[in-house]
Amino acid sequence: MDKSNLIKTFSDCLASGSVADAMSYIRNLSVIYLLPSDMQKISRLIDRYRDVLSSFSSNKSLKIAVLGGFTTSVIVNAIKTHLLAEGWVVESYESEYDLYKIEVLDASSGLYAFQPEVVLFATGTVNIEEFPLAGSTAGQVTAMAETLVEQFRDLWEIVKEKTGATIIQHNFEYPVEQLLSRLEFKYSWSHSKYVETLNNILWQMDSREMYLLDIFGSSVRCGLTRWLDSRWWYFGKFGINPELSWEYGRMFAGLHCAIAGKSKKCLVVDLDNTLWGGIVGDDGIEGIQIGNISATGEAYSGFCRYIKELRKRGIILAVCSKNDSEQAKEVFLKHSEMPLKLDDFACFCCNWQSKSENIASIAEHLNIGMDSLVFVDDNPVECAEVSRTLPEVAVIEMDGDPAYFIEKLEKLHLFNQLEITREDLGRTDSYLQRGKVESLRKSALNLEGFLESLCMAGRVDVATENDLPRICQMFNKTNQFNLTGRKYDTSNLSEYILNTSKFCLCSKLCDKFADYGLVSAITGEISEDILRIDNWIMSCRVFSRTFEQFIFNHLVNYASEMNCSTICGEFIRTVRNNYVADLFKKLGFRMIDSNDSERWYLAVESFESLKTYVKVFQGAVKK
Template sequence: MSLSEAQQELRALHEAGTLADSYPELPALLARLDDAGLDYAGRLLVRAGAADVLAAHPGTPVVRIAVSGRSTTAGLVPALTAQLARHGLLLIPYAAGSGGYVQDLADPASDVYAHRPDLTLCVLDPLTVWDRLRAPWQPYDVALEAERQRLLLAELAAVHAAHAPAGATFVLNTVPLLRRFTHQLTGLAQRAELGAVWREFNADLLRMSDPAAGVAVLDLEPLTTAGTRADDPRLGAYAEAHCTAELLAGYAREAAHLARALRGDAKKCLVLDLDGTLWDGILAEDGPERVRAADSLRAGAFASFRRTVEQLASQGVLLAVCSKNDSEPVARALAAHPDWPLGAGDFVSVVADWGSKADGIHKIAADLGIAPDAVVFADDSAFEREVVRAGVPGAAVVPLDAEPARHTEHLLADGWFDVPSVTDEDRGRAARYREREQRERHQARAKDYQTFLRGLGIVVDTGPAGTHETARIAQLSLRTNRFNLTGTRLTGAQIQQLGADPDALVLAVRAADRFGDDGVVGAVFARRDGDRLLIENMVVSCRVLGRGIESAVLAGLLHAACDAGLSAVEALWRPAAANEAQRAFCPAHGFETVSGTRDDGGAIRYRHTLDRLPSVPAHVRLRLRLTDSPAQEVASCTPSSI
């Protein structure tokens, strides 16, 4: 088999012994590989060694994964290695022996738990359930054994929750139903009953999925219905390998998407080309009225793609356009075309000019206040894709082609927008960016910034987080970089554990103003320590920075601590990816550095003795409470009361 150009480059790095040194450049190289190429890459990358990569690049984000299963899953580690490397992540694996997954997962002292995994993969192969049945059997027997297996898996998930590291996720999967079992039943009615039983089994597995509680279930049915064969009887009989390499490769891809989602690495904005991407035709040649959107079979394929885009937008994915066209015809086409399921109002930013698309994406990101690497760019032009790959490092580039019927498949292949759970704040994200535009227009009319702030009518409500807010707070913790005092990332499961700790406080920061309700925009993680309150972390969404909300919350906490008779409030700052500017946040509010407390991670501890309290900014109305009970409310801070 001849190697592709990208495979040859990878082999050259391997032979030169520089794979580890080149690890940050690998995502761009791996993006050029097909499935066979990724299999080749995985086998090479396993040899590079995680220790060597970390020695060369200590800041490489790491994912620790333990793999356990009912049968041989040897091919999974190379596949996981390649898939995670595609996303800039480094796998540190532990692979348990085949067949002993129950013992491995039920024993808190096993090597699975000693590995301290972020993800524990309990791989269920197609013989799950069947190897415990004896002939003759009927659908009723299958239903009983399937339920026994489900209950066993639920017990293993509970053990994992109790003994795995905080925030670790236990990963199961649905189980393909093989024809060689269904067709052992000659009665068509019984065969149909078996199909129903099996689908109920998989449905029960899927209902176990709760990423916030540390359980996720990968659905393998989309892989098998797309043509991936689940098993090879020869490998099963002679090597105890009951999953095909293709199924394991697909599983690894989905597991990598899950790992990225749990880290909070979802992309935020989909930037789309127009000609050949959203419609059939060339706008500059055909004109706004003649580009075709739905009135032919080929144009109907574009319409189907746009419906996919609309579905993504409904869940909080921001839509933008970057097109090499004149702006006026683009505006006319977006606003007036009769066949569009999407209108001009669905796009939060439109760049239509004849400049570089890399520059256009940087402009879109700046307009939206997001990092350029939070963008997914989709274009049918190979040239434009390469321009963006080179000019916007970290952005995801979707390789569309001349066949619009496959646009949706290409766009969804890598789960760029996957999150553990879609929140109300996600669904309202586009509306909030439009509210931001209104604020900016209001600011432009104000004579100065303080006048602008006073005119906003900002109301901030800070209090104990509700269970319905856990997913949003986890999202803020995982994805907020600029205002994240310690850089600490917490999953939904970890936040739930904090909520159960009687000494811990998890406060949600909610904000609204005259232009709309921003929902949960921040969180405070604190702990009562004797007569002190320790602020372990504070995160605030970058979209509300500059409005004084963070200052109002900190001032309110100091007043609440004083009202409660505490002697001091302490806070931590630790250097992280982009939070250097927040080193001065606590000192600016009267905190002093506690000498000799900097730890190995560079954390600085600050203390406020509550003798001189800062005021809540005059333009913010703050309501703050530390407990759910109004009778125990310790602070209600407004500008007039402080």
């Protein structure tokens, strides 16, 4: 159902008194992008049907007063829309634009007559009246910031005392104008640095004196000049671009859920076309898109790594997929580029039952409420089935480009926490991590020490059919470390594997931070006692690490195993391969000809192994 139809159906359900259905539609609506006019419409429906919505068993009514340093009507509609999706039927009160101080100080103001349960201070950098003078010391800047925060704190205290309401305070976004240009972030007295100082002080009070709504973070993610589109400020004193009110509403709902202890606890994922591209049942473990097989594969690995990080932050993971369980498990057990492992998942439901039944059993098994689950799936039919049967589950349709899956999930602010405790971080993990970084710092003073500290391990193998797609793709997209510019398609390339007078070597590298996988390949042929290199490529991610020396040492070994006495190389200059212009020279070759292309040779007998910081890795390359 498209957006307009969803809103229409939501409205019809309310009119006919089917509140349960209406609630399920509003949940679907709140996870897709809504225009200000959509949220205005929804907000009016909430006002019209407030009684019937409030009387629904799992809903609660909530009175929110918004004290704005700018026009807040658009964000109020967004708050009402998104909080309804989380089960709060909001009644709102808005102060007049920029009269918030008076409202707080005047005991007879509308604010107090309203008796709010939540008071939102919707202020922004536009409300900062005074900035530090140019040349102020850091101490002066901090003192000034403390004074301003103190003024806000006085207002919070008065409101808390008179109403007992929960206080939510915006922090400050960077000013759009950056007067110092390149030096904006150099001096503590610049407007931008002043904003940072204010925010640091506010964060220290977060969760104790009030809850901070991270406008700063959101404006950075959306882009500052988009966040505060100056047209809207001049037109109607809007401190936040109305186009972004959906984002704002999601962020607000995320914070309010965290305050109320209703943040999501568990992420339930589908597998095919969600964690990897393709269908493991049809394409097999080798055929699915994950890892550096392709750009799309990399996007899926990025999403999987992100999910793994969520687990480290304390989010429970579960699988719910229509698949053969053993086959699906193989991906986690055997695929070298799948960052998630079976023990990352608290539940692994792969069968042919309906997804809603599986999700219900996951919730039961984990002993958590249905409303603490998030389900992601690429298939709209499955999503619809789950959201119809289990309306409390947050269902996210992960369609489209996998490169944006993380962004899509993050925009919804589902997994908010108020604090991160030491326990959340998982002691051992973080200590190991810290150990790594420190040893890196110590040794990073010189290049040799740095390369040593990376603990690089590599291997060079004769390429097999399985390596072909990746090698072929590398030849097509590697321009810098590319000796001749020759490209191959899969059929040319398989010649190098099958024909005994030709060869193709591929190299893999990992270090203590990452497994880079297959990052280099050499093609060539052998006639009599001469090994001729046809082309050699290497991914730019592993440049300058002495990996080419490592590979070349292996190539020389290979040449002597093949009884070759000479290695010939060729360098053909292209627009972008200057990086390897003197590679042969560095490796100890001599130039014999430089007409159309440079021809180089090296006598195997007199070759001495080159210095490299890459160690030989036996077995499969793994982190």
